[in-house]
Amino acid sequence: MSSSSPPKRLRKHSQNEFISLMISSKRLPSTSYHQITDLNLSNLQLIQIDSFPFEHLPKLVSLDLSYNQLTxxxxxxxxxxxxxxxxxNVSHNKLETLLFLRDFxxxxxxxxxxxxxxxxxxxxxxxxxxxLEQLTDANRNQIDDDQLKLDQWLQIxxxxxxxxxxxxxxxxxxxxxxxEKNQQVVKKLIEDFRHATIKIIERQPDFNxxxxxPLANYLITKKIDELCSSPPKLQAKKSFKTHLTAEFNDVMDIKTHFEPIKFLRCHQASENDLTTVSVRMGLFEPNTTQxxxxxxxxxxxxxxDCDICEVTHLYEVAALRSTTMATPARKLRDKSGTTSNEHFSCLCWLEIADGKENHKVLAVGATNGHIYLLSHKHKLMFGHIExxxxxxxxxxxxxxxxxxxxxxxxHTVRFLNIQCHLDRFLSFIRKQNKPIAQFDYVETAAANNKLSSNHVYYFDNGDDSVLSVTDLLCYPSTKENMLLxxxxxxxxxxxxxQTPIRLTFPQSMCTVGEHIESIRLVDGHPRLVAMNILGLxxxxxxxxxxxxxPHQQLHMSLSLPNPYRQIPTKMAVCSTNNEKENNNTSFECILxxxxxxxxYHQIRMNVHNKKTRKASFDNKRYEITWPQVKTSSAPSLLSACLNETYLCxxxxxxxxxxxxRK
Known part of the structure; x- marks a missing residue:
């Protein structure tokens, strides 16, 4: 039931007088009054509201206070x-704070x-x-952009x-x-902490x-009250991070602490040159206990092999020679003869089904446009694409x-069919298992190293600026359809x-230059994608x-604080769900x-709650104790990779x- 518009002769009354008159005049029977669900108090020239009789309106769900003079x-x-x-609806007023919403x-x-x-x-x-699901300002729903800012605020x-x-x-x-004699000292201490807190917040670009x-001050006061609570109360709040005792810190660090066990150098060009080679990328073999x-x-x-911290196999691009002692070295010369200044730049694992067995092979790309297909288990290179x-x-x-x-x-993305190389690899495996089978692997001249592309997509900014592809992620939107x-x-x-479409960022998000460093799908939360941007x-x-x-705009769910980075680095994301967390999804992120x-970031979210702002976070920064290096400055980290046991x-x-993991 909705209320009727108030008579003009009452419009200059205060809001409280109007409600009292409405009740006393018995314009609506009391039984009906208690059934009101929508109340329109717009255009009443109201200036101030001190109290409101919500207790007399138990079924009121919609209140319109728009087009008044409320300050x-x-x-x-x-x-x-x-x-x-x-x-x-409090639109078209003169309000300076929303603190009055604290009991809604x-x-x-x-x-x-x-x-x-x-x-x-x-x-x-x-x-x-x-x-809150819809927050309208200037006739636009701002809740997605504001949620991103709130996440940043909460992280601080x-x-x-x-x-x-x-x-x-x-x-x-x-x-x-x-x-008790030192209460003034305590009061001044808390006030100093308040000022220091505000300075930290205001140093962030979005929170000046x-x-x-008033609302920010209220939330800061609420936070200070929590901090000033007794230690037992604090320790009982698992989601509230404190540093009260060493013992409590140890408890908080159980899932997030990593112990360094070895630093390896194996990519140097010579024994005399140990520090100038960049290890561009690394990945764990997927879906295996090894x-x-x-x-x-x-x-x-x-x-x-991280279990023994030793290099088990090594390939070199100069002559593509396998240095494994278990099998004879195989050579496949690069016809260009100009590989000395080129280097390996990226890699990915592939899984190939062959009956009941899945084979893992590694594709490695180089800056000279060559791609090599390698098998760790069989210690061979079986494919070369140019x-x-x-x-x-x-x-x-x-x-x-x-x-x-x-x-x-x-600035291009190519879809390349490598079935001929995979067939040769499976033929080699069958030859190993059944010696009587025919196999043509040794005759490398039969391999076609120039394959035609199924699809080629070009990307540009719509102007003359240069654009380069930095990372790729396949997303299975359905069983039949794979998005890239x-x-x-x-x-x-x-x-x-089959058309490249740009996904734009929210207007409120400062993305520096939108240089995407890496994108990762979050396991256990199939729609969530983590992305890091250079300089953000x-x-x-x-x-x-x-x-x-049709949206074509990134729907931001949450953000994690991270340092300003001058050099692109690849991010690691790993699911940490277990049987005890069947109602939650949690994942780790390292950059x-x-x-x-x-x-290091650990994020826990309720999978049944669509609002990811219910997520809780653990964030830690780890300084690396480096072994002695020739360079004076600390090296840059180019990539991170994480599984259930190791971080590399x-x-x-x-x-x-x-x-x-400790």
Whole structure:
């Protein structure tokens, strides 16, 4: 039931007088009054609201206060224990804060168009009203952009602010609190902490003038109250990060701490040159209990057994000679004869089904446009593909069709059919298992190293600027349909219905130059994709299905803080779900920097809750203790790779850093 518009003779009354008159005049029977669901109080020239009788409107779910002159709404304007408002319209007023929403636990739709609010007030309202689904400002739904800002705010509050309190204030506070004579000291200590907190927040580009926001000050006060609670209460809050005792820190570090076990150098050009080779990339062999780690750097490809921390097999591009002692070396000369200045740049694992057995092979790309297919198990190179006038930047493959290798080179993406090489490889395996079978592998002249491309896609900015493909990710949208995400130095694209389409970033998100470093699908949460951007101090996670055409704009779900990076690094993402977390999905994310450290993130989300802002985070920065190197500065981390047992990092100075979960 909706209320009728108020008579004109009552329009100059205050809102409270109007409600009282409405009740006393018995314009509506009391029984009917309690059935009101929608109430329109617009255009009443209201200036201030001190209180509101929500207790007399138990079924009220929609309230319209638009087109008034409201400058103040008392944060305690609801005297009832709880209101059930789902839709609130306060547009076209003169409000400066949304603090009055702090008791609105059921609010789904909020219209704040044409007020005097700061940006901080708008996105912080999502923290007050976690049920909010639509936030309209200037006739646009801003909730996606504001959610991204809120995630950034919460990360600052729960990492930097917690750390500041633990390191500089908690011991003093604990010492002074029991002495009643020192309450002024305690008060000044908390006030100093408040000012320090605001300074930290305001140093972030999106949160300037936080001290002028009543809502920001309220949330900061609430945070300080939590920090000042007793230690037992703090320790009982598992989602609340503290640094109270060494024992508590040890408990918090169980799942996130890695112990370095070995630093390897195996890609150097000579024994006299140990530090100038960059190990571009590394990947664990997929879907196996063995911890085989493949790396590429300089003119070598190495297979490393992390369990024993030793190189088990090595290939060299100069003459493509296998240095394995178990089998005779095989050579396949590069006709160009100009490989000395080229290097391996990227790799990917492929899985090939052969009856009941799955074979793992490695595709490695080089900057001279050559691709090599290697088998670690059988210790051989069985394929050589040559793409003239190309430099291979990235590789991936279709799991539904392993014969298709997808190649990123300069500003193009190629779909290449390598079935002839795979057939020769399977023929070799059958020959090993059944000696009577025929096999033509030794006759390398029969292999065709120049294959035609099934599809070639070109990417550009629409102007004369240069664009390069940086990373590829296959996404199985359906069992029959495979989408391809393409990261470039100028944004993110998706190949949709055989057409490259750019996925734009939210307007509120400063993306520096949109140079995508790497994109990773989050296992256990099939629609979530993690993406890191060169020069941006955060990792962005977006919901892919809500970002695909017809939307064509990235739907940001959450963000993770990360250091400013000058050199592109490949990110690692690993699912950490277990049987005890059947209602949750959790994953780890690791990204290195060019400052001799890496950042670790662990994220836990409720899979049944569509609002990923319910996620909880653990974030830690690890300094790497480097072995003695000739260079004066710490090396840059070029890639990270993570599985259930090990973390492996590759560097710009020929180091492979192997860590084990503690």
């Amino acid at each position: 103040v709404i008392n944060p305690d304007w609801s005297k009832a224990k709880e209101n059930f408002i789902e839709k609130l 636990k059921h609010l789904k739709s909020l219209n704040i168009t044409e007020n005097l609010l700061r940006n901080n007030e708008r996105f912080l309202s999502l923290q007050l009203c976690p049920t 509050i729960e990492t930097k602010i917690d750390r500041l309190w633990a390191m500089s204030y908690y011991d003093k506070y604990k010492q002074e609190l029991p002495n 003038q936080a001290h002028l926001s 911890n085989i780690f493949a790396t590429c750097g300089g003119q070598k490809v190495c297979f490393i 793409l003239p006038a190309s430099s291979i930047n990235c590789l991936t493959w279709e799991s539904s069709n392993p014969s298709i290798l997808i190649i990123g080179s300069y 995400l393409v990261g470039t130095t100028s944004g993110l694209f998706v190949i949709h219905e 101090d955060q990792i962005c996670c977006f919901d892919l299905e809500q970002s695909l055409p 290195g920097s060019d400052h001799g450290s890496y950042f 990092l590759t560097t710009s100075n020929n180091l492979i850093c192997i860590y084990k």
